[in-house]
Amino acid sequence: MKEHQTTRKAPQEHPSLPAGEGLKRHFLIALGVTFVLWMVVGPWLAPGPTELSYTQFKQAVRQDQVAEVTFERDHISGRFADPLPGTAAESDAQSADGAATAPLKSQDGALRVNAGEEWVTTMPQVQDPDLLPLLETRGVEIAAKPAESGMWTRVLATLLPWAILLGGFLYLSQRMQKRLMGGGQDGGLFSFGKAKAKRFRHQDSNLGMDDVAGLENAKADLQEIVDHLADPQRFRRIGATMPKGVLLIGPPGTGKTLLARAVAGEAGVPFFSLSGSEFVEMFVGVGASRVRDLFEAAKKEAPCVIFIDEIDAVGRSRGAGLGGGHDEREQTLNQILSEMDGFTPTEDIVVLAATNRPDVLDKALLRPGRFDRKVHIELPDRKARKAILDVHARKIRLAEDTDLGLIAARTVGFSGADLENLLNEAALLAGRERKEAVDMKLLESARDKIVLGAERDRGVGDDERRLVAYHESGHALMAWLLPAADQLDKISIVPRGQALGVTEQLPEEERRTYKESYLRDRIGVMLGGRVAEQTVFGEVTTGAESDLAQATELARRMVARWGMSRRIGPVAFRRGDEPVFLGREMGQSQDFSDATARLIDEEIRELVADIEARARRLMDEHRDRLERLAEAVLEEESLDRAAIDAILGEPPKVGEIRRIAGVGR
The missing domain is CATH 1.20.58.760 (Peptidase M41)
Known part of the structure; x- marks a missing residue:
């Protein structure tokens, strides 16, 4: 008997990122922050137009120093005109090397302006009926703009699309760099072709062969695999090589996945688990890429176990279904065959696959050298059903009148999953009826509910x-x-x-x-x-x-x-x-x-x-x-x-x- 010791698991640490990936991440963040600061602070740092009072504005108009004006709500903006030759304004403009810091007014009271310079002023709250006639008399070009939202609204409208794009890019980049403790990628933008397998360390589970009730024949067939994974050198000295693949064949719910995990747990090696449907995508080549990534990760962890559930989703006979021979599923199957052929005797990787449809699998997948062994897992007999019920009944409070042997005799054709569901249904009924334990009557009712269905309203004449x-x-x-x-x-x-x-x-x-x-x-x-x-x-x-x-x-x-x-x-x-x-x-x-x-x-x-x-x-x-x-x-x-x-x-x-x-x- 295998002795299981309860050990306190040490906190698991996330693996650190490679130096190149960390530098790339920091560069992208710095680039994004610089872009945002430029968009927000840039308008404030740029030189703005000259501020004029309303009186100065009208004075400039009278001195023919305004070329054009634009009305926008209560603001008036415009551009100064070139000074007329021979005027005081021209001489003032030419003095002081045309410095922009010159006084706004000259000594004779004329405005001192720079040709082409922009300016802005604010209209008073009181209407000025003389303004438009004055502008027309002086030949000033008049324009108007519709009322717009405030500056912050304009800034937000400008920055929001860019912020969304930048945030999405940074988020996807961060997801790309994260690595789950199970060993798989989380599906970021740049990990589309990465395998989605869940990785389990042997420290994560104490599951062993003794924890799998029934299935004695299947466990005996797999014991040699366990021994080889636990001590591969013993077999290498003799010249024996471990089978590359073992196909678990049986009806749904008979414990194929549980048995695969028990093999890895018994041998104390890592365990990769995924479904065959996770290889198949709409884009050709993605599934083959995921297969390569999965086997590359497994080679780094050897000895280990790869478990592919529902392998018939990707391993069906080539050329038998509708469609050509170059679709995504067949390319993925070809990659699986190639990877299994590429195993060397020293890699110590075993592929366990499960299916309930062995008749549709490709013959190339089933030949020796790929899946060398086929383990048939049948529905449990009465003795095995009793053992399975005993295992699942450990966490359920049973009354003294319960007879699991009788329940095992009355559940012909039940799988291990069905038996677990039966006990759970009985426990749910006990909770619904506010009972302290599950008695025989509740077990019988749960069995009838699973086999025949729940009782319904009696609408029968x-x-x-x-x-x-x-x-x-x-x-x-x-x-x-x-x-x-x-x-x-x-x-x-x-x-x-x-x-x-x-x-x-x-x-x-x-x-x-x-x-x-x-x-x-x-x-x-x-x-x-x-x-x-x-x-x-x-x-x-x-x-x-x-x-x-x-x-x-x-x-x-x-x-x-x-x-x-x-x-x-x-x-x-x-x-x-x-x-x-x-x-x-x-x-x-x-x-x-x-x-x-x-x-x-x-x-x-x-x-x-x-x-x-x-x-x-x-x-x-x-x-x-x-x-x-x-x-x-x-x-x-x-x-x-x-x-x-x-x-x-x-x-x-x-x-x-x-x-x-x-x-x-």
Whole structure:
């Protein structure tokens, strides 16, 4: 057993920026500050126009020293004219070398001005009706400007767009330079082609193989990878090289990601994690760039583990889908293949990938030298489900009456994620009902909610409720009578989800292979509800739609794939049961003739009709039990296994059932 010690993690420090990047950052900040100061302070430092009083302004007009004026609200601005030759103004202007600091008035009272110099004055609040005639008499050019906002408003309107652009540029530059502790880039402008993988140090998690409940076969297959990562020199001395890639294949929620993290944690090496969809972008070449960046980062941390979840998003067969062979996804896949081929035996990097669609992966990705091993992760069996429930129940307060072993037996087909969700739903129900602990009743309710859906408002009339009761009782009676059927567990006519009622069966053992007798009895149970409707009400309803669809699909597999038809024989014809892969199906032709397809359809119809006829004979023979069971369901709404056995009693002998049904085998 692995011993886990709780250690206090030291504060993690962000890595310092390289010297070149820091210098660039400071240069950009200094440039931005200089630009802002120039825009704000520049107008104040530039020399402004000469300030005149209103009296001086009119005096200058009378002395013909004003060339033009501009009216703008209560301000008048303009430009001085050239002095007339031979005047005192001309001699004053030529004195003192034309210095701008000369007195505004000369000794004779004339204004001393510089030709072409700009000036400004303020109009008095009292209207001056003589101003415009004076300007026209002296030949002054008159102009006007519309009223504008104040200076600060103009400055803000000028600076705001530039400030936004500069701020955005500095923000993106800063994001470009930041590096997350997980090792990935945060997606700045200049890190568009960088990998988005999350990096986990071995100090960040104490997760090990012992923390993964169940999956014993998968853990045994991966133990060699753990040993090689932990002590690569031991294998190098022998001449062995570590597998470059391991493909984890299994249904969703079975713990593929958890198992990959446990491999890295057990070996004590860094762990890079990302999804296959994070490689794919709309721009060609970005995904390949991210692949190169990811493997470059991994080589610096070797030995380490790279985990690519949902690799089928980027690793699908090339040339099989719609589109050419040069799109972004295929370029990314080519880069992955190239990087895995480029591994040297001393790099000690293992690529773990997970998928639930191995059938669509490219063959070049699956060959030895890339993904050398394939580890199949199946849904947990009863023992594994019990272990998973024990792990997740550590953080939940359970009542004394809880039996996780019984819950494990009643959760056939649940994945590890489903079991965790079941316990969480039960805890939520306990909180809603203000209970101190999760009891067995809450666990059963949580299971029913996950499998069947939440209870909904009862908008069912009496006639429809009676019809549902007989329908579910028909299913239950067939499950009780047919010897190879799974054991009956529960009947309920409480509406849940899309179903008005439900009949549950609990298999005594988990099966991976099925006998023909079991499959026939299973179809008989599916048709029991429809047969009960015909027997009691003389007609069928739409309530058997799902039952007919499931029975037909099971019969098709028996006839076309499992060789359980005498006329078809021991051959298999696949049709319409594979996952859709648009593009590949378009290039494939049907592998059997139309005559064979017609024969398959006839055999399916005859098989289902024969099983229905036998179910009808059994239903007629045990009509009294059907009536008793339906009346009890109408009264109680839900019946468990003990109540059903009390109503129906002991089932007939197998020979008696076969005699009534007309089964000669």
